[in-house]
Amino acid sequence: MSELIENRRSIRKFKADKPVTKEQINSLLKAAMLAPSACNTRPWEFIAITKRETLDEIVRIHPYAGMCKTASAAVIVVAIPQEKDLPQGYFPQDCGAATENILLEAVSLGLGACWCGIYPKEERIAPFRESFNIHEPRIPFCVIAIGVPDEAPESRGFFEEAKITYIE
Ligand SMILES: Cc1cc2nc3c(=O)[nH]c(=O)nc-3n(C[C@H](O)[C@H](O)[C@H](O)COP(=O)(O)O)c2cc1C
Numbered sequence: 262m263s264e265l266i267e268n269r270r271s272i273r274k275f276k277a278d279k280p281v282t283k284e285q286i287n288s289l290l291k292a293a294m295l296a297p298s299a300c301n302t303r304p305w306e307f308i309a310i311t312k313r314e315t316l317d318e319i320v321r322i323h324p325y326a327g328m329c330k331t332a333s334a335a336v337i338v339v340a341i342p343q344e345k346d347l348p349q350g351y352f353p354q355d356c357g358a359a360t361e362n363i364l365l366e367a368v369s370l371g372l373g374a375c376w377c378g379i380y381p382k383e384e385r386i387a388p389f390r391e392s393f394n395i396h397e398p399r400i401p402f403c404v405i406a407i408g409v410p411d412e413a414p415e416s417r418g419f420f421e422e423a424k425i426t427y428i429e
Contacts, residue, residue, distance in 0.1 A: 265368045270416065272373025273328035275408030281311065281334035285370050289336065289407070292366035296358040299343075299351035305359050305402075308337040308393055319404055322388035326377040332406040336363060339395055340380065340402040353380065356402040363405055373410035379403050 311334045319329040340352045367374040379385045380402045389401035
């Protein structure tokens with residue numbers, strides 16, 4: 262697992278002629294649905310896209326998802342916020358955990374991925390609602406571009422001991 266974490270990068274250039282199979286997409290979504298969530302509310306749904314015109318539509322409506330031009334697939338994580346009873350307000354954390362599981366499973370399948378944020382930017386939420394028929398109370402949370410990597414960027418993450426308070 263630590264190798265997967267170390268090897269994960271945001272990939273923004275993909276081999277456009279290499280498809281992502283439905284089996285691979287289902288492995289990614291299985292990983293997503295194994296994520297922890299507050300009180301096991303699992304406040305998520307997923308839109309799995311491999312259609313070229315729809316991937317191009319994402320490039321059009323998201324200002325920083327240009328990598329979908331070469332991606333062979335994308336997953337939109339759709340949040341379903343808890344409206345009544347506890348626990349309310351945890352859906353960004355729950356959907357974030359599901360998203361990270363997709364990114365790590367992608368590495369394990371030899372794929373690359375890039376998390377592109379939608380929520381909480383209203384100017385990004387609105388066009389995704391319209392293009393993908395996502396109605397209240399559902400919220401488009403993020404879109405993940407997926408494909409076979411055509412770049413190998415350097416790691417941008419690093420260990421910073423100064424960020425840790427040890428209580429021993
Ligand atoms: C909440 C969130 C939103 C992000 N949105 C975008 C985005 O819109 N476009 C993009 O190219 N990368 C996006 N990223 C990827 C970050 O830029 C990337 O994770 C960061 O630069 C570290 O690089 P690494 O993922 O390769 O470690 C996003 C990441 C997160 C966690």
